[in-house]
Amino acid sequence: MTSAARAGRAAPARLAFDVERVRADFPLLAQTVANGRPLVYLDNAATTQKPRQVIDAISRFYAEDNANIHRGVYDLCERATRLYEGARIRAARFLNAADAREIVFVRGTTEGVNLVAQSFCRPRLGRGDEVVVSAIEHHSNIVPWQLICEERGAVLRVIPMNERGELVLDDLEALLSARTRILAVTHVSNALGTVNPVKEIVARAHARGVPVLVDGAQATSHLRVDVQDLGCDFYTVSGHKVFGPTGIGVLYGRLEHLEAMPPYQGGGDMIRSVSFSGTTFAAPPARFEAGTPNIAGAVGLAAALDYVGALDWDAAMMHEAELLAHATRALSAVRGLRVIGTAAEKVGVISFVLDGAHAHDIGTIVDQDGIAVRTGHHCAQPVMEFFGIPATARASFALYNTHAEVDALATAVARVREVLG
Amino acid sequence: MAELRDLYQQVILEHNRNPRHHGRPARHNHHAQGHNPLCGDHITIYVQVEDGVLRDVGFEGSGCAISTASASLMTGAVVGKTIAEAERLFHDFHAMVVDPAAPADTAKLGKLAAFAGVRGFPARVKCANLAWHTLRAALTTEGERVTTE
Numbered sequence: 001m002t003s004a005a006r007a008g009r010a011a012p013a014r015l016a017f018d019v020e021r022v023r024a025d026f027p028l029l030a031q032t033v034a035n036g037r038p039l040v041y042l043d044n045a046a047t048t049q050k051p052r053q054v055i056d057a058i059s060r061f062y063a064e065d066n067a068n069i070h071r072g073v074y075d076l077c078e079r080a081t082r083l084y085e086g087a088r089i090r091a092a093r094f095l096n097a098a099d100a101r102e103i104v105f106v107r108g109t110t111e112g113v114n115l116v117a118q119s120f121c122r123p124r125l126g127r128g129d130e131v132v133v134s135a136i137e138h139h140s141n142i143v144p145w146q147l148i149c150e151e152r153g154a155v156l157r158v159i160p161m162n163e164r165g166e167l168v169l170d171d172l173e174a175l176l177s178a179r180t181r182i183l184a185v186t187h188v189s190n191a192l193g194t195v196n197p198v199k200e201i202v203a204r205a206h207a208r209g210v211p212v213l214v215d216g217a218q219a220t221s222h223l224r225v226d227v228q229d230l231g232c233d234f235y236t237v238s239g240h241k242v243f244g245p246t247g248i249g250v251l252y253g254r255l256e257h258l259e260a261m262p263p264y265q266g267g268g269d270m271i272r273s274v275s276f277s278g279t280t281f282a283a284p285p286a287r288f289e290a291g292t293p294n295i296a297g298a299v300g301l302a303a304a305l306d307y308v309g310a311l312d313w314d315a316a317m318m319h320e321a322e323l324l325a326h327a328t329r330a331l332s333a334v335r336g337l338r339v340i341g342t343a344a345e346k347v348g349v350i351s352f353v354l355d356g357a358h359a360h361d362i363g364t365i366v367d368q369d370g371i372a373v374r375t376g377h378h379c380a381q382p383v384m385e386f387f388g389i390p391a392t393a394r395a396s397f398a399l400y401n402t403h404a405e406v407d408a409l410a411t412a413v414a415r416v417r418e419v420l421g
Numbered sequence: 422m423a424e425l426r427d428l429y430q431q432v433i434l435e436h437n438r439n440p441r442h443h444g445r446p447a448r449h450n451h452h453a454q455g456h457n458p459l460c461g462d463h464i465t466i467y468v469q470v471e472d473g474v475l476r477d478v479g480f481e482g483s484g485c486a487i488s489t490a491s492a493s494l495m496t497g498a499v500v501g502k503t504i505a506e507a508e509r510l511f512h513d514f515h516a517m518v519v520d521p522a523a524p525a526d527t528a529k530l531g532k533l534a535a536f537a538g539v540r541g542f543p544a545r546v547k548c549a550n551l552a553w554h555t556l557r558a559a560l561t562t563e564g565e566r567v568t569t570e
């Protein structure tokens with residue numbers, strides 16, 4: 001199945017996708033690196049580059065519209081507030097949330113997970129209760145749960161993975177008990193590119209009365225996300241992984257949950273009234289947005305979502321699927337190279353190891369050709385442990401990458417063993 | 422931009438392929454584990470110290486070419502040295518790989534001078550230093566675990 005079809009649309013006929021036109025929107029991509037070679041940026045799972053439209057929106061906000069929000073009666077303040085709340089509406093539309101009040105601005109996916117762990121899960125977590133995560137998670141969807149489990153004497157249980165890097169769901173129900181307080185799972189694996197069958201997982205968890213949080217950090221630049229279709233209770237994303245700025249992200253939470261949850265942090269803008277005898281809290285989403293938020297970040301994120309929304313998404317995703325297929329073929333042809341993560345459903349990521357060459361050496365050597373790949377454990381040490389390797393080199397793609405860049409990577413990787421002698 | 426051949430000197434590549442002093446010495450009275458959480462590399466250094474002299478040194482673990490060669494060349498360089506001499510080598514080595522301004526006096530470093538090129542690759546300094554930090558931990562506190570972070 002192609003990404004486009006997976007995202008709930010009929011697979012389109014082959015569409016022309018003008019990658020050069022898209023690249024022209026991203027000023028950073030046009031540079032040459034220190035040795036005069038064009039930059040080949042293949043670390044998009046870490047962060048994506050920003051189109052001019054996003055950079056301009058942030059710059060314009062500070063040049064023309066900056067004021068603190070929700071606090072003044074003057075026109076400028078109202079304009080800034082409108083932009084910020086407009087970004088919330090834009091994010092709600094992007095995730096197909098039913099109501100913009102279900103969108104909480106956070107710093108990123110990590111904060112989204114922590115907010116749910118602390119405000120939703122922790123109060124209902126007792127000794128002997130259980131939290132379920134999966135073997136494929138990024139540390140940010142493991143550690144927040146470990147912290148509250150440790151504090152409360154609860155138990156972390158783990159959905160296993162197979163050697164292709166796919167979750168093994170045969171015995172999911174055996175992991176879900178009357179004591180399971182939440183299931184937290186990633187939509188797309190950052191280390192392997194696996195797309196998890198989140199909709200199915202949600203349905204099966206809900207059948208057991210277990211709420212589900214989905215880590216959407218890696219999904220938004222590759223898949224169309226529809227939180228109502230997925231049926232999840234929480235979905236959290238990072239703006240910078242979908243061509244937006246760093247320091248801004250979104251937590252989607254079903255309104256009934258958000259309304260029942262205590263505040264995450266205390267401060268201004270999250271209260272209804274404050275006195276020394278007691279404070280009453282604002283309704284969501286304000287209840288979870290203490291202090292002056294990242295207003296410019298929200299404006300930049302809205303610009304990024306507008307940018308993505310204006311693309312021919314099906315054509316873009318077809319282009320990405322072709323890139324991944326091409327890269328898998330080209331890299332697999334390199335002697336001694338093994339691709340780690342061969343799930344039937346995957347997007348945007350190729351992790352690999354090379355006989356006789358450590359990932360760090362691969363990273364340094366291909367960097368000499370201007371190629372930026374990630375090397376290491378990708379904040380997914382349990383995944384590395386499963387495969388019995390300390391690290392991988394990882395190329396991760398975005399819709400602005402080209403077949404020529406993939407060829408450059410394969411050529412450079414083929415040269416690694418030559419350099420190491 | 423620094424050249425790859427400055428980093429991957431022949432002596433480094435050779436020690437990566439055939440590391441010396443690899444393995445746990447039969448007798449050792451100090452050891453420590455080192456960890457570079459950025460790349461997931463682990464190393465264990467074993468030392469037999471007698472009368473203030475490093476009689477035997479060995480290492481286990483695996484890592485990149487730079488960290489493997491560094492462990493191999495380091496163990497060779499410190500065997501037979503006093504703790505104070507090993508400490509001085511550590512300081513000279515450290516200065517050579519981190520200080521871009523001062524080209525260290527590499528003569529006294531012998532084969533370790535092969536790592537001078539690491540200066541041009543700041544992201545790899547930790548790879549070169551891991552074995553040294555671990556050796557130091559082994560000599561100062563028994564069984565401590567160090568990390569590059």
